[in-house]
């Protein structure tokens with residue numbers, strides 16, 4: 001393929017994969033032993049996919065550049081998150097039957113939430129720009145890491161037990177999450 005330039009990242013892995021970064025860079029992850037020609041063949045077979053996704057990334061960035069959040073707006077979102085998230089955490093923690101530590105609201109470009117091994121929880125203030133069910137899903141997700149510190153089938157079974165329709169907000173986040181995150185980045 002002579003169209004799109006791509007970067008190859010080799011590592012001890014068994015299969016080849018392709019991803020497009022939020023900045024629109026094409027990254028190919030390949031096994032150490034794979035030949036360049038083989039990698040090029042793989043990439044050229046994905047040309048259609050690359051074109052579609054680059055266009056998507058471009059649209060998201062374009063949209064976001066018109067809606068960049070100001071420092072004041074971010075502060076307001078963080079204040080609101082600080083008021084709205086803790087009571088929801090308490091409610092869902094009871095439902096999940098887990099304890100938790102400190103709750104911290106952050107403004108991050110990459111994560112919606114996290115849960116430390118001690119049960120301290122972080123949530124992204126940008127969740128306030130998503131539908132309410134999405135915030136609840138992220139809360140439930142992080143709380144379920146108090147039971148399973150991974151994304152195994154058992155973890156998802158816990159999530160489903162606490163929030164039976166979690167797939168809807170999860171999909172929303174997949175489809176629209178990067179658009180919201182991009183409002184924070186450049």
Ligand SMILES: [Zn+2]
Pocket residue numbers: 141145150151
């Ligand atoms: Zn997780």
